[in-house]
Amino acid sequence: MALATEKPQSDRNSAPEPGVEANSLKLADGSKVAVVGGGPAGSFFSYFLLDMAEMMDLNLQVDVYEPRDYTRPGPASCNTCGGIVSESLVQILATEGISLPESVVQRGLDSYVLHTAGNSAVHIKTPLKEKRIAAVHRGAGPRGIKEMKWRSFDGYLQELTVSKGANVIKKRVQKVVWNGGRPQIETKDGHVESYDLLAAAVGVNTAALKAFEGLGLTYKPPKVTRTYISEFLLGHETVEKCLGNAMHVFLFDMPRLKFSALIPKGDYVTLCLLGKDIDSELVGEFLDAPEVRRCFPPDWEKPEDFCHCSPRMNIEGAVEPFADRVVFVGDCGVSRLYKDGIGAAYRTAKAAAVTSVFEGISADDFRQHFWPACQKLETDNKVGGLVFMATRLVQKLGPARNGVVRMVSGEQEKEGSKRRMSGVLWDTFTGSAPYRDILARSMHPAVLASLAWNIVAGLVPFTRKNKRGDKHDT
């Protein structure tokens, strides 16, 4: 985007409109707030803004611009995402008073299964044996769905914001410009309205960010990479039988493939692949791997036509995602590397809402109170880069891979053991803990010593423990 050419402050000489205290850049009774984008970031921002404004006796008008219809399946409602609500976010939302209903959660996950080439699968359970990861569909369901048994996750969050008092405007925003120092929205059908505050929550998978170029901000969009997501219809019973309530993670040494997982939903299983230039050939190679075949019924064949997409994913945060009266939340601002994008949307959206209500809506307010939350994620992502580099190394090096599998198998066999490596892998794959915490735990002398022992022991044939993996077939 272009460098700043016009600042809203230049227009402050114009008479203050009702809703904002003159020149104070603070929300006041009657302030109007526009939220562009009604995905998780937009909904969390609206929900917490209204919640905290109510506490402060502020009556705000919040308009959420979202053209998607969350009752229609396929691209009409899909927000192109693997659809995992992390363990930490599920707990925090419960604390916030937001419990995800069964009509939205297609499956509660309580474990994961680690698949590596040449080893038996290892089933890793949480110590509490509690379903605290939610597998959802962001939209109403994949293209071609026959029966919609579950509701859209994004639609549910939108309903929450409406219950708090937000207005949903089903219009596509075409242009945002300054008008009298305030952001003004123009929709595709000619609707024009000015606001005291604008929150952009448009993600990185639409052309909506272009609409903000007219503001001339110093904001630069995030760097992105492509992922691959597809949905396969297996039916509830088959999903239950073949995959259970576990996320299946595959550590394969396949060229161009960084990370792969199968997520069981209600009637569907979601395939998520991360890597470079993922094409149908790589998808086919992955699905033909014996370890993957075992997660599907023996007679299953990849259908000719199925719902799939290659969405963009934020891998490096935006530059200066704020200005006077403008803030960027969720994926179009700063997110978490590879994991827990919905959790990152919650954090940045809430930080922006808290700042707007309690501090103010100037660029300085957002820099002081919203930006630290984004920077914390960005710093952690740098550590995350190291964690995923180590994971890829383990994928490539057979002895290290076997050592990890052997160590985790041993931990799972012993009731009451500390299960250090299982915990490290759990948090890496589920996105439930900060990467710095994961790295610190993986560097614990006890973990390194045990891993070294398991790598060496794994190289020695016919030891008693080398037979372990057979007991953990799923």
Add this chain to the structure above:
Amino acid sequence: MTRSALGKWFEGGEAIVSQGEVGDCMYVVEQGEVEVVQGSGEGSVRLAVLGEGEFFGEMAIFDRDVRSATVRALGKVQVMTVDRVTFLRRISEDPSLAFRIIKKMSGRIRDLNNELTGLKGKALE
């Protein structure tokens, strides 16, 4: 349709936490009701009945002391466990997360004050 597909189920009468034990988590009631009881046997006193959306066990998170009461399921109950580390880490990042907890705890103190006033009034009669 149940309220949530997540969390853990407990049968009626089952203790979710027991008085005197060390705790490192709190709980949110997802579905059903629980009773909070102090003491045991005939001398036990029911302190409260908590329903959906209410939480318990938060005192052990903040004061690191043992559980001050036993919480039992009243019928079939679904609860979500919230880890101490997850909760405290998030509060340190976003203190506003504590608003809801403070509001609920304020409500409980208000209830206790009312009960205390009632008891003192009876004692004076």
